[in-house]
Amino acid sequence: MTIRMTRREFAGLAGAVAMTRPVFAQTGAQLLTRAIPASGERLPAVGLGTAQVFNTADAATRQKAASVLQALIANGGRLIDTASTYRDAEVVLGDVIAPAGLRGKLFIATKLEEPDAAELKRSLSRLKTSKVDLLQLHNVSDPQQSLAHFKEWKSQGLCRYIGITSTFHGDFAAVEAVLKREKPDFVQIDYSLDNRLAEKRILPLAAEVKAGVLTALPFGRARLFRAVRGKEIPDWARLFAGSWAQFFLKYLLGDPRVTAVIPGTNNPAHMTDNLGAMRGPLPDPDQRRKMVAFVEAL
Numbered sequence: 001m002t003i004r005m006t007r008r009e010f011a012g013l014a015g016a017v018a019m020t021r022p023v024f025a026q027t028g029a030q031l032l033t034r035a036i037p038a039s040g041e042r043l044p045a046v047g048l049g050t051a052q053v054f055n056t057a058d059a060a061t062r063q064k065a066a067s068v069l070q071a072l073i074a075n076g077g078r079l080i081d082t083a084s085t086y087r088d089a090e091v092v093l094g095d096v097i098a099p100a101g102l103r104g105k106l107f108i109a110t111k112l113e114e115p116d117a118a119e120l121k122r123s124l125s126r127l128k129t130s131k132v133d134l135l136q137l138h139n140v141s142d143p144q145q146s147l148a149h150f151k152e153w154k155s156q157g158l159c160r161y162i163g164i165t166s167t168f169h170g171d172f173a174a175v176e177a178v179l180k181r182e183k184p185d186f187v188q189i190d191y192s193l194d195n196r197l198a199e200k201r202i203l204p205l206a207a208e209v210k211a212g213v214l215t216a217l218p219f220g221r222a223r224l225f226r227a228v229r230g231k232e233i234p235d236w237a238r239l240f241a242g243s244w245a246q247f248f249l250k251y252l253l254g255d256p257r258v259t260a261v262i263p264g265t266n267n268p269a270h271m272t273d274n275l276g277a278m279r280g281p282l283p284d285p286d287q288r289r290k291m292v293a294f295v296e297a298l
């Protein structure tokens with residue numbers, strides 16, 4: 001049976017379909033990439049965080065990880081953030097990436113607790129790779145912490161970039177001291193629409209020392225989704241966001257000092273939705289102020 005539609009009926013149907021899925025998820029719009037300040041290398045601006053989601057090296061977790069990585073790569077993503085302390089996450093990633101020959105398509109960032117050669121060797125072996133793209137010192141808490149070993153490992157080709165991380169506001173003074181003295185290639189910090197301390201404390205200094213910025217906890221561990229449960233995205237935000245995830249991520253990407261956001265998920269549909277934040281327009285400064293007011297009024 002052939003269904004005939006007028007042009008107007010077809011346009012109406014296409015519009016209705018578009019409203020049911022993230023507007024920017026699969027469109028042909030150009031992907032948002034950001035230059036890593038230290039090198040100019042461009043990085044897709046949405047990646048994947050792996051805390052909690054790949055904790056157990058079993059078949060079900062490997063299957064989920066494979067689907068999420070497939071969604072990441074298929075939608076133009078490259079960046080995966082993990083850590084030696086995320087239970088089995090490095091093992092699961094290595095088990096999925098190596099046999100599928102995906103290493104060359106990915107930018108792998110991991111973290112060590114200490115500048116410890118044995119810990120680095122273990123991470124490389126678990127990830128089944130001879131080098132990581134970014135090696136970060138996890139949870140910097142002492143202003144005197146040194147990146148000398150990390151710099152040595154970078155010169156030996158064991159990592160391409162080095163960085164530091166923290167999501168503890170009480171340790172931001174230490175993060176600032178290490179950023180200023182050691183000038184790492186990256187700093188990873190907690191930053192979300194409802195948690196904006198990094199705008200005042202870390203982002204200005206990162207720009208000054210030319211460190212790329214990765215934003216941990218971009219949804220505040222799903223706190224933002226809980227805050228808008230049952231609510232529709234406001235009409236004015238539909239100009240740039242097709243879903244709540246894109247609304248939250250595009251707020252962060254609206255700041256040009258942010259190199260990439262790394263939302264955590266073990267759900268391939270969520271991964272695809274998040275990657276949609278690399279497409280279409282970003283909110284301008286006025287729209288970003290409106291987003292803050294919107295979230296503060298919830």
Ligand SMILES: NC(=O)c1ccc[n+]([C@@H]2O[C@H](COP(=O)([O-])OP(=O)(O)OC[C@H]3O[C@@H](n4cnc5c(N)ncnc54)[C@H](OP(=O)(O)O)[C@@H]3O)[C@@H](O)[C@H]2O)c1
Nearest residue numbers: 049050051165216217218219220221222245263264265266
């Ligand atoms: N000190 C540090 O260096 C540090 C500390 C904390 C975190 N991090 C990094 O930051 C990453 C992100 O933090 P996080 O994973 O804890 O928290 P998050 O990204 O703020 O939030 C993750 C939560 O959001 C949900 N979610 C993701 N995409 C969604 C979507 N499109 N729609 C609805 N729900 C969605 C996830 O559930 P689903 O799984 O169901 O999608 C999960 O519950 C970590 O994975 C880690 O790599 C670093």
